[in-house]
Amino acid sequence: MKKNSNRSFWDxxxxxxxxxxxxxxxxxxxxxxxxxxxxxxxMHVLELATGTGLISIAIADKxxxxxxxxxxxxxxxxxxxxxxxxxxxxxxxxxxxxTYEDGSFDAVIISxxxxxxxxxxxxLQNISxxxxxxxxxxxxxxxHASNDRRGKLKVKLMELVGxxxxxxxxxxxxxxxxVHNGFIIEQKRVLTASFPLTYVEATKxx
Numbered sequence: 305m306k307k308n309s310n311r312s313f314w315d316x317x318x319x320x321x322x323x324x325x326x327x328x329x330x331x332x333x334x335x336x337x338x339x340x341x342x343x344x345x346x347m348h349v350l351e352l353a354t355g356t357g358l359i360s361i362a363i364a365d366k367x368x369x370x371x372x373x374x375x376x377x378x379x380x381x382x383x384x385x386x387x388x389x390x391x392x393x394x395x396x397x398x399x400x401x402x403t404y405e406d407g408s409f410d411a412v413i414i415s416x417x418x419x420x421x422x423x424x425x426x427x428l429q430n431i432s433x434x435x436x437x438x439x440x441x442x443x444x445x446x447x448h449a450s451n452d453r454r455g456k457l458k459v460k461l462m463e464l465v466g467x468x469x470x471x472x473x474x475x476x477x478x479x480x481x482x483v484h485n486g487f488i489i490e491q492k493r494v495l496t497a498s499f500p501l502t503y504v505e506a507t508k509x510x
Contacts, residue, residue, distance in 0.1 A: 331497035353417030357383035373397035
């Protein structure tokens, strides 16, 4: 039930998504820059929780191909309205139940999603499965436990309209969570946004 209601929120919110995150434009520009510096032209990339496709479109010229996915059909519908490069394919996928074969991707990107998942451990299991042995996980995530009083109030107001942050980590707790689930942190940065945003690059530990 939680899963379905969460999807319902993002379906309703899809048409407003780009306008909502515009206030964090500088943080997203930095995310684009960091990802573009990490990926290479031979990479086949999977993006989970693509939303309206902002990241995939921004990095498409740096990689071989991108499967840009979201569990919200309406988000994917919004993404498909945009003019996107030929090497980007948009589709509906559930990060916790991926249909791709083992070792399909050189990189998996999941931005600002693990904190809103009831079972992020399952998502990481799926990511590890579809990621190549030497692949990279790129996972920028809002770390709400680092919020100041104003930030905590914003979260409460968002929850009134259906938003749910199931996991309110600090940067340290978030990185420890990734390590506990089999990843090795290669790089981390805390970016300034509406809420503290921890950018992480990690590789498979086993």
